[in-house]
Amino acid sequence: MSKKTIVVCDHIHQSGLDILANDSEIELINAADEPKDKLIAEIIPLADVAITRSSTDVDAAFLESAKKITAIVRAGVGVDNVDIPGSSKQGIVVMNVPTANTIAAVELTLAHMLSCVRQFPYAHNNLKLDRVWRRQDWYGTELKDKKLGIIGFGNIGSRVGKRAKAFEMDVLAYDPYIDPSKATDLDIGYTKNFEDILACDIITIHTPKTEETIGMISKDEIAKMKDGVILINCARGGLYNEEALLEGLKSGKIAMAGIDVFNKEPATDHPLLDLDNVTVTPHLGANTKESQRNIAIQAAENAIAAAKGIAYPNALNLPIKENELPDFVRPYLELIQKMGHLSSQVTKSAVKSIKVTAKGPVSDYLASMQTFATVGVLTESLADQVNYVNAEFVAKERGIELANEVLPNTSGFTNKVKIKLTTADSTIMIAGTVFDDTVQRIIEIDDYILDVEPKGTMIFFRNTDTPGVIGDVGRILAENGLNISDFRLGRDKKQQALAVVRVDGQVSKDVLDALSALEACISVSHATL
Ligand SMILES: NC(=O)C1=CN([C@@H]2O[C@H](COP(=O)(O)OP(=O)(O)OC[C@H]3O[C@@H](n4cnc5c(N)ncnc54)[C@H](O)[C@@H]3O)[C@@H](O)[C@H]2O)C=CC1
């Protein structure tokens, strides 16, 4: 097997590099010290998988060069510098390493909080750099009994809250997307009213950077805050509008701000740096030895798994979360993909729409069913250019309409999935189910009730329901050296029948011509799964 190339775009801990270097199936290119233009132009085109941090943007230029890339591992949490829709369009799986740097970011937040209330860096510089001993200049405040507002109560926010409780702070969480008990179980207040947060003494933000969270704290919000409020941002630049923050700090409305992240990084010329009431760090939230080691190991292991096509841990743009998928759903996904592939082989015409329907508990996974069915349908014309990540984009680009619907839970099979494929020339409907949790079966094709295992080479022979047809079909197949491994017949109310014949071997044009020459034949087609 040829080696897969993993390009490391930013600095990661040596322990991760060692894992990559020691894998005999992996070619490692450590490009962390390469200029970004060289990285994009010369190195990214070689990569099967790339590992990035916040210093490499996965933008249009990166993606343009990512000709071979199948997966990108963001060695950290925030993926705001990764163009996820653009990656999906190219069929690239985007993965992050979500919890390995949580504690590092939590502790840096507390460091900023303590530094702000005691103006620590200024007192430090006064003594160390200026050699001035003026204790009367450095009166701080205490965290005890202060009200701390936490915006975003996920991995980092909740742990900041827990530690703030140890400082005897009065903590209030704002996060509309969590169960309030996540906060109240920690004896932390929970509010859905953002104004309650604005009334706090200290406010810290721990949300991802999204359209909703950009500028969450702006001029209007700052105006509503207490005079002398302290603001901390160790999440992402821009969550606090930087101009409003600057104004608030200049006017003294905001007493202090602790800032680790900037809208544009590196931020060596930022006007915030000119102020005397900020504590600043150059995006150090994840920079502890423990965190960097953990992240690098996880990023390397996950990149290797992705390069070998074994697994995509923490994938952010796959239609399914592997570890959340109940066992009974997997065979249905496989089945609907096969049904999609089969229907496109039988119709052999430009696809107009793919409609997926399902009944029973499996219908909770309808969106994933749609993706798998779409991959199945498009595989016939696009082979490996289509995958679970880009299927929807590819279909839309080709003007294929995608639709899905839950079927009413009537009697019969507990779970049933159905695909209706409409092409320029015809329509086909195939339904299937799974017996005993593993046995996949096609149970309907158009109006015919059947019981067929979707496997191998299959001939679909539609005929007028007259005696002797089965014998004729068997004879033609035998004359052409095709052994029948299964023969299933479905009849409809119009005196027509559909035979699905599974054969060992390939079906030639001669066989199809001979079958279609039979007087009873209405149509004949074949498919291979
Ligand atoms: N400075 C640094 O080096 C680091 C920064 N980060 C940043 O911190 C962020 C948070 O990290 P984690 O806690 O691990 O992520 P997480 O996903 O565990 O938590 C984020 C929380 O924000 C909440 N949220 C989302 N939108 C919200 C909104 N509009 N209002 C209120 N809450 C909202 C979510 O419900 C979730 O609970 C990351 O997205 C990343 O940008 C993370 C690690 C290091």
Ligand SMILES: O=C(O)CCC(=O)C(=O)O
């Ligand atoms: O180390 C980095 O790349 C930054 C860490 C970070 O901001 C994150 O994990 O979201």
